[in-house]
Amino acid sequence: DSGVTQTPKHLITATGQRVTLRCSPRSGDLSVYWYQQSLDQGLQFLIQYYNGEERAKGNILERFSAQQFPDLHSELNLSSLELGDSALYFCASSVAGDSYNEQFFGPGTRLTVL
Amino acid sequence: KNEVEQSPQNLTAQEGEFITINCSYSVGISALHWLQQHPGGGIVSLFMLSSGKKKHGRLIATINIQEKHSSLHITASHPRDSAVYICAAPLPNTGNQFYFGTGTSLTVIP
Numbered sequence: 001d002s003g004v005t006q007t008p009k010h011l012i013t014a015t016g017q018r019v020t021l022r023c024s025p026r027s028g029d030l031s032v033y034w035y036q037q038s039l040d041q042g043l044q045f046l047i048q049y050y051n052g053e054e055r056a057k058g059n060i061l062e063r064f065s066a067q068q069f070p071d072l073h074s075e076l077n078l079s080s081l082e083l084g085d086s087a088l089y090f091c092a093s094s095v096a097g098d099s100y101n102e103q104f105f106g107p108g109t110r111l112t113v114l
Numbered sequence: 115k116n117e118v119e120q121s122p123q124n125l126t127a128q129e130g131e132f133i134t135i136n137c138s139y140s141v142g143i144s145a146l147h148w149l150q151q152h153p154g155g156g157i158v159s160l161f162m163l164s165s166g167k168k169k170h171g172r173l174i175a176t177i178n179i180q181e182k183h184s185s186l187h188i189t190a191s192h193p194r195d196s197a198v199y200i201c202a203a204p205l206p207n208t209g210n211q212f213y214f215g216t217g218t219s220l221t222v223i224p
Contacts, residue, residue, distance in 0.1 A: 002158070033212075035212075042214060042216055042217065043200060043202070043214040043217075044214070045211055045212040045213070045214075048210055055210055056208070056210035056211050057211070058211050058212070088155060090157060092157075092159075097210065098210065099144055099145045099203075099204035099210055099212075100144070100145050100162065100164060101162065102147075102159045102162050103147065103159050104159065105149075105156070105157040105158065105159065107155075107156055108155055108156070108157075110155075
């Protein structure tokens with residue numbers, strides 16, 4: 001158990017809908033990362049937050065947005081869902097915001113868009 | 115072209131064999147991470163390297179910054195080591211944006 005929690009574990013929804021994925025980092029970790037893993041693309045970095053502020057942005061679609069709250073939990077919002085958004089979404093946390101820190105991964109949320 | 119390349123893509127080994135997985139990258143990086151993804155999907159961070167060598171149990175990771183290359187070794191492999199191994203690096207001038215290798219799928223046969 002990494003100490004990172006993600007909810008829900010599974011999510012099935014329809015095209016055009018909007019969903020929110022939630023991540024709680026390990027106690028004491030200030031940084032949260034979001035990743036997408038689809039069958040044809042592998043793992044891709046979406047976005048990173050550090051202590052409530054956006055730190056780095058990857059290939060995140062404009063339909064997707066994220067934020068980190070004062071209690072350090074983070075939410076990833078996916079809207080106008082398309083079939084291609086079906087994937088595993090992981091969040092990870094680390095103590096600090098730079099690349100020298102180990103990341104601890106949550107169990108992931110499996111999103112299926114029908 | 116992927117900035118982070120891994121080889122081999124697939125690897126089958128007999129239990130007890132010594133295993134090497136390679137990761138090479140095309141630009142200068144400050145750190146490299148090795149991850150393990152189990153068949154159920156869970157991801158575990160194995161190592162973060164910025165130089166030299168690290169060892170944890172039967173796992174050893176090395177990095178040569180000048181040659182832009184890292185290796186993950188597994189000694190005395192066991193069926194429970196069967197997983198996908200992924201290297202990842204934050205590329206320079208991208209803030210902290212991570213790029214991932216395509217992964218090496220390892221199967222260890224008893």
